[in-house]
Amino acid sequence: MARTTSVGLACLLAALPGFTAELSIQGVNRAEFWAFFDSVYSTHTEDKLDLDIAYGDLNGTLGMFLYEPSKPWIGLRQPMRLLDYTLAYAPEHFEVLYGKYYQTFGKGLALRSYSDDDFRHYKSLHGLRGTAHLPLSTEVVLLGGRLRDIFFQENTYKVLNSVDTSDQVLGADLNTRPVSFLGFGGRYVRINGERDLTPKAFNEFIGGNASTTLGPVDVYAELCQRLGTMPGLGGRDKGLGYYLSATAAIPGYSLLGEYMDYDNLSYPAAGYHYNDPPTPIKSGVAIDRGVDELGFGVSGTATPIDPLYLEANYGQLYPHKDTIARRDTLVGVMEWEGKARYSVGTDWTFEAKFNHMVQQNIELHVAERVTDKPTVHVNYLLGEHTFAFEAEYNMVEEDTGHMEVPWKYNETALVLSYGWGDALLFTAGWQGVDLKLDRRYNGQQSWPMFETVWNLNERNILRVRLGAERGGYTCSGGVCRFESPFRGIKAQLISRF
């Protein structure tokens, strides 16, 4: 029997090339090794392999993720070994997929699952998904799966929803654009909590959107209602959120306005969310990503004379008035930024930027942090050679809430880089702070760094970084983390095949 199977397999494999479709296997591998210059020389080893396999209308992916921290940290930093796969049948008008996938409905008010490699955040769904592409630019998505939210914080990977990975997500989304100037969408998402003892512990999201294009103006509106269960108590827990945006653009000029109101919309309320609605703050800061937020943003760009580019952004996000009245502390964020860029041909580029930001109780144990940050960037291209210089001076006023006089300190960052074609890039940088801050930077004040990026060949890139990084509070699309200061060496090899 075994021999028959082997012979059958051999025949099948041998016959495969006889079919008209071509088998293609492509992939990317990112291997990393970090050595910390601490008392125990701890290490971080990571490998992420993504393989794409396609054969006619069949395609699949195979993903391997390996994270190995060194032993002295094992209490805090747990190793992670994951093997994911996707199998999909995708002829011209539909796709049926089983395995790991990412899916966002609308602007993410009902469901947002995505990956952000730069931020090392992988919020994937695992299950079944069907997509149909119908006439009149109509797309229907039906899905069922379970969420896994992997996040990198304090120099370690964590599964943010480690206690809720069994929760079931069911969703349906329809988007149509029957005429070029008008589009509609509707969606339903249901999350069945398996570990909540409350009877019928589920959350439903019902939403819709409409968009229109009238000459130079685009308008988009999305509404979403959450119908949930009170944790532990039972009974309906209701939430509502909406997002509006309008853009107007004529050659050389654009204007964008956004308004959002999220009242008890995001679920769960803390830690991670199945839905992640947009933030109006350009640097990506949010209060609680859709639990209790009300804000707006305005952004404009102009090119009055061809090489001169101007940009201005303003955004603010605060909780609702009734919440503010209940709290004895202020919570919210406001940011404005102005940027001017001037290019002399493609040889010289000068950019100046000023950013002002007020954050109240956004970071843990920081009642208020006000920053004023001017930045200058110069880029010079000389044949195959590129020279770049960037300087940043951040004037900070920080109050922990228990201080008579707030801290006032300045953070400096200088970066100088030289690139030779696409083959080599050398960067030397220095970050510093003029006040000894034990709580924020472990009392350190200077972080020098040297980095080289070497394009070994068309398929392999090696990046080696030696020195120190200041770290700090950084955000991306409403998700924030505190990056711990780093001293040591980081090596990364990216291979494509």
Add this chain to the structure above:
Amino acid sequence: MRRLTMAAIALALAAGPCLAAAETEKYQKAPNFTLKDVAGKSYTLDSLLKNGPVYMECWDLPCVNCIAELDALMPTFDTLKARGLQIVALSVDKPSDEARVKAFVKSKKWPYICLLDQQNKVKKAYNIIIKPTAYLINTKGEIVYTHIGYKKGDEKKIKAEFLKWLPEEPAEVEPAPAPEKPAKDKDK
């Protein structure tokens, strides 16, 4: 042992033609992708290649030279689009910048297919590190030219590459001479 041998033979048989193909291949295969454009319409690379070669440039809002290259290619595109050239402006900006990208693209009036690679799926698959990086993909799905960085005047070099991979301009067919009208006067 026998089972192992059988499996090895099976693999060898399956891999044989692939290896032979690899030896004759001159260009690297361009990974296929499915992405939406700024208006929400889905595109796959395979479907685009049915219409002609694709020049795909990776850009984002802070990249000055990417924008300069896309601006500079507009006259070339106008003259060559009738011969099947397609230019894809691949935005690798984050999802949070989607509204800004749409407004910016509209203000630029680029006649290209403007795709959003918010998950950086294509950026990763093509191993793009430097911006701008652009690929010319022929109708067989092979990367026949890579252009990294942009300097004023590069558009001439890029146009020369386009011309290598576009079908010959159809020779202008001279209109057949109109049949001579019977000279009424002559008859008279």
